[in-house]
Amino acid sequence: DTAVSQTPKYLVTQMGNDKSIKCEQNLGHDTMYWYKQDSKKFLKIMFSYNNKELIINETVPNRFSPKSPDKAHLNLHINSLELGDSAVYFCASSRLSGGSYNEQFFGPGTRLTVL
Amino acid sequence: AQSVTQPDIHITVSEGASLELRCNYSYGATPYLFWYVQSPGQGLQLLLKYFSGDTLVQGIKGFEAEFKRSQSSFNLRKPSVHWSDAAEYFCAVAAGRVSGGYNKLIFGAGTRLAVHP
Numbered sequence: 001d002t003a004v005s006q007t008p009k010y011l012v013t014q015m016g017n018d019k020s021i022k023c024e025q026n027l028g029h030d031t032m033y034w035y036k037q038d039s040k041k042f043l044k045i046m047f048s049y050n051n052k053e054l055i056i057n058e059t060v061p062n063r064f065s066p067k068s069p070d071k072a073h074l075n076l077h078i079n080s081l082e083l084g085d086s087a088v089y090f091c092a093s094s095r096l097s098g099g100s101y102n103e104q105f106f107g108p109g110t111r112l113t114v115l
Numbered sequence: 116a117q118s119v120t121q122p123d124i125h126i127t128v129s130e131g132a133s134l135e136l137r138c139n140y141s142y143g144a145t146p147y148l149f150w151y152v153q154s155p156g157q158g159l160q161l162l163l164k165y166f167s168g169d170t171l172v173q174g175i176k177g178f179e180a181e182f183k184r185s186q187s188s189f190n191l192r193k194p195s196v197h198w199s200d201a202a203e204y205f206c207a208v209a210a211g212r213v214s215g216g217y218n219k220l221i222f223g224a225g226t227r228l229a230v231h232p
Contacts (some may be wrong), residue, residue, distance in 0.1 A: 033219065039169065041221040041225045041227075042225070044222070045220065048218050058219075103164065106160075
């Protein structure tokens with residue numbers, strides 16, 4: 001069974017469109033994340049949700065809106081897509097426990113191409 | 116602010132040669148450090164991690180890394196590289212301390228490893 005899954009794997013769309021990427025984890029984790037990997041392979045945290053509550057928003061444009069319907073899902077909706085949004089988006093999950101760090105498990109990524 | 120530096124953008128080695136990928140971090144407290152590998156078109160796979168204790172940690176695929184606090188380094192090593200090791204390697208530090216723990220990873224820019232036959 002896939003631990004962290006993302007759909008779709010590839011997404012090609014026009015500038016100005018609205019699109020969503022879905023993420024699901026079956027690890028029983030309470031925290032989920034979105035990371036963006038740009039064309040130079042640089043990875044940066046975008047959002048983090050713990051028990052469906054937003055705990056990190058790293059100055060991401062408000063065109064990006066994450067939504068967590070339950071602890072196992074974290075979706076990313078992007079409005080008015082721009083060329084600069086082209087990237088690979090990775091979802092991850094982990095268990096946030098007191099005073100320590102638990103490994104983040106990453107999904108396979110969604111390659112978004114904005115034309 | 117926390118940061119991770121991988122000084123080598125691109126490294127090429129011959130198959131069977133030894134490998135060392137450099138990683139330096141900036142973090143105020145005891146760091147939780149990681150190495151991830153990303154094969155072309157693939158997601159991120161954890162190679163190894165350092166939380167505490169023995170400063171030499173063993174990982175999967177024959178990789179190891181040594182934590183050196185005095186040098187703020189966490190270099191990745193492998194004694195004999197295989198062609199299948201060609202990939203992008205990322206060093207990362209856990210950050211964003213909250214009451215429950217650490218809630219994000221800060222990644223270095225990555226090192227692309229090419230392996231010559």
